[in-house]
Amino acid sequence: MVRFENVGLRYGAGREVLSDITFKLHPGRFYFLTGPSGAGKTTLLKLLYLAQRPSRGVISMFGEDAVNLSRARRPELRRRIGVVFQDFRLVPHLSVFDNVALPLRLAGVPEEELIGPVTDMIEWVGLTLALDQRPSTLSGGEQQRVAIARAVITRPELLVADEPTGNVDPQMAVRLLYLFSSMNKLGTTVVLATHDTSLMNRQPDAAVMRLERGRLDDPTGMIRNPPEQRGRR
Numbered sequence: 001m002v003r004f005e006n007v008g009l010r011y012g013a014g015r016e017v018l019s020d021i022t023f024k025l026h027p028g029r030f031y032f033l034t035g036p037s038g039a040g041k042t043t044l045l046k047l048l049y050l051a052q053r054p055s056r057g058v059i060s061m062f063g064e065d066a067v068n069l070s071r072a073r074r075p076e077l078r079r080r081i082g083v084v085f086q087d088f089r090l091v092p093h094l095s096v097f098d099n100v101a102l103p104l105r106l107a108g109v110p111e112e113e114l115i116g117p118v119t120d121m122i123e124w125v126g127l128t129l130a131l132d133q134r135p136s137t138l139s140g141g142e143q144q145r146v147a148i149a150r151a152v153i154t155r156p157e158l159l160v161a162d163e164p165t166g167n168v169d170p171q172m173a174v175r176l177l178y179l180f181s182s183m184n185k186l187g188t189t190v191v192l193a194t195h196d197t198s199l200m201n202r203q204p205d206a207a208v209m210r211l212e213r214g215r216l217d218d219p220t221g222m223i224r225n226p227p228e229q230r231g232r233r
């Protein structure tokens with residue numbers, strides 16, 4: 001589904017913040033991306049959701065060359081990827097319903113066809129009572145759930161989440177992990193960046209990619225606990 005080969009990235013003329021990144025993501029798997037602050041997790045996620053181009057290396061997404069993607073192809077590929085941003089990025093003047101409906105409206109889904117799925121999705125994240133509220137009236141955990149609902153409403157093949165439990169208490173973190181895990185069970189490949197080892201321990205089947213100063217900590221580029229070895233441990 002995704003292949004990185006010797007990918008490097010520098011911002012402007014600075015040093016490389018990612019170096020020699022090589023890995024593959026397999027469809028339907030769950031991956032954690034971890035590592036100390038400043039290791040490059042957000043930057044790696046930006047490459048994954050096509051918000052950034054690498055300075056060198058090969059990135060293939062869904063079988064396409066993601067580095068030399070034409071402007072016309074980019075939105076199409078991007079639609080296959082759901083993103084939960086670290087700072088939510090909800091639209092402040094839109095209600096919970098309209099925030100979650102946004103990706104479907106942008107994709108041209110007619111109003112009568114989106115009401116059912118959006119209402120169901122909001123119910124799934126437990127926010128039916130907040131349907132008409134603006135994001136500013138919600139708690140951090142509630143806003144995070146809106147952001148997750150918006151990211152998955154289009155049933156993306158790949159879901160990328162940057163510290164999605166960073167702003168919530170441990171109990172809410174477990175609930176949010178359950179949402180990601182449920183999406184994963186429905187077939188979505190998940191990449192979740194986190195510092196939270198207790199969260200990672202709750203998902204023992206997940207593969208863990210660890211970044212250290214811009215490099216994956218296994219120099220061969222093999223991901224720890226590769227999915228093929230599931231069940232053998």
Ligand SMILES: Nc1ncnc2c1ncn2[C@@H]1O[C@H](COP(=O)(O)OP(=O)(O)OP(=O)(O)O)[C@@H](O)[C@H]1O
Nearest residue numbers: 011012014017035036037038039040041042043044
């Ligand atoms: N737009 C930018 N311009 C220049 N340098 C940047 C930019 N974004 C990130 N960096 C630098 O790249 C490095 C990696 O940053 P990144 O945000 O990817 O790390 P991170 O692992 O996500 O950190 P955190 O866990 O604190 O969010 C850091 O040294 C950071 O200062």
